[in-house]
Amino acid sequence: MLMIEHPVLGKKVEEEITFYFNGQSLKARQGQTVAAALIANGIKKFGVSRKLFKARGLYCANGRCCSCFVTINGLEHSISCNRIVEEGMIVASTDGDPVIRSEIDGN
Template identity: 65%
Template sequence: MQIIEHPILGEKSNEEVTFYFNNQPLKAKKGQTVAAALMANGIRKLGVSRKLFKARGVFCGNGRCMNCFVTIDGLDHVLSCTTLVEEGMKVFSNESDPGVRGEK
């Protein structure tokens, strides 16, 4: 879901950037959060919980619930809902404890 035109905010930029999620190239709109860009690409599962190994994703969307952690450019446990996507950004799902991921 993306807002293309808004009566108050005006027209949004359609400039695209390429980023990577688990080494898969994806497109995003410049100015989107990582969470919004992943959702726009059909990705809902951002990792698993450390204790119960249940799927985690976007819950509150404003950085309060800590449910949307991902690893961005080697930095573990970054909130995807408050971080803007950037060209060439490498995002990995959190499938385990910090420092243990499928990065190659």
């Protein structure tokens, strides 16, 4: 739900920006978190849990539960409820374990 006119704060319309989720172009309001922008676009499933493969999405909305992990601009397991969406941001579902640095470097 987007509140354009607040009874106390008045009218405030944020600039609309574009970001991408799993290759799909979506719109968001400047200042929204990634999770809020996804919810506003009707996306409730952000990925699946790594063990039981159950749907993951927004739960606590304050960064403590880690249920809203997504990949943001290539950075895996980013917490989407604390990250502000940016113009051209590329967001993808997180559907498994993160790549461990030792696996990449061979250490």
